[in-house]
Amino acid sequence: MRHPLVMGNWKLNGSKHMVNELIAGLRHELSDVDGCDVAIAPPFIYLDQAKQAISDSHIALGAQNVDINLSGAFTGETSANMLKDIGAKYVIIGHSERRTYHKESDELIAEKFAVLKEAGLIPVLCIGETEAENAAGQTQAVCARQLDAVLKTMGAPALKGSVIAYEPVWAIGTGKSATPAQAQAVHKFIRDHIAKHDADVAAKIIIQYGGSVNDSNAAELFSQPDIDGALVGGASLKADAFAIIVKAAAKAKKAK
Template identity: 45%
Template sequence: MRKPVIAANWKMNGSAELCERFASTMVRPEYADVWLFPSSLHLAKLTELFRGSDVATGAQNVWTDVSGAYTGEISASMVARIHAELALVGHSERRATFGDSDAIVAKKFKIIMEAELIPVLCVGETLEERESEMAHLAVQRQLHAVEAAWDRSVYSHSVIAYEPVWAIGTGKAATAAIAQEMHALIREHVRMQGSGDADALRILYGGSVKPENARELIAESDIDGFLVGGASLDVDDFNRICESVKN
């Protein structure tokens, strides 16, 4: 049985006070893994606050190189040195706003793996791709790009987050049925690559997750948790989402 993951992506939000509030009042369930992705500014503080606990922290983004003249960027090795354990890669906002192509995402995935962090690979389709019945092909294209860049088992040490781009920050969540269909497609894709990791791979849903829809979504057989955006900035809402995955 796959252990659920509840991950908080604070995006360009948060403060030292929010870090401390989470450290003091966030639930720490034994039945789920809890992962926190604060801004780069607060990553070291949050990591230190949760040191010695089962709560893991990670970066929202890393650059494609280990070091160098890349003003404003951080590297995966820097993230590892402060004892964070994870990194998001391929988030739809990075792809759309910052021009992270499939090729760039693949390079970032590779360097995250080389730093021995756990990559959380975000994939998903735009509204145009969904309406033109190209959602499956869009997600498979994003997966193929990463598979081509990594010469070992891609999925043995990673997590996938399916995020329908049309549901990010819009307040519109995919129905549980749509989310399940796409998660099942991703799992079958991994299986068809000859990987023995398909059944163990954790696939998270990330599209306007709220306390009100979390329980319905987690009831689906291929949804293994959530990558939570806006609702993760309120510790009470986040706690309710954590509690929703309890059997």
């Protein structure tokens, strides 16, 4: 049985005060939750503070990006070894905002995936189609292409212990969300696509849903057989809303 993961992507939000206040709220709200792994990904500048604030809790630390280089003259970048050194466990790569605003290619994201695996960190590989691609019926082709960048360079075994986050770009921060049936269909396609290479890896890999997940739609999404938690944006900035999502994932696991 796969263990769901709910991860909060704080994006470009936060302050020293907010980090302490939000994590204190999460610790209170999630103190008795069992059956769902929880992680937060604050901005880089607050990672160390967040790590200290979550100490002795069940909340794991994540980061929002990584560079492909381990050291050297790469101003402004952060390496996998640095993230590991500071206590990160998960690292988000391939988020649509990185693909769009920073022109990150499938090939670059596959390189980041390899660097994270080598460092012993867990990649959270984001994949998903734009609204135009969805309208053109290209959802499966886009997801397959983005997965194949890793599968064809590293093989399916590299996905073992990793996380996939299906995030339809048209649903991120828009208030729109795929219906549970729509999301399940894509999650099943992703799992089946990986299974063509390695059925065991496909059966065990965590596939999160992301895209306007909130406290009102989480339970129905998590009831789907191939949805293993969520990568949460806006709702992760409110302890009560995020806690409801985590609790919904934990409850759904017990029901599956």
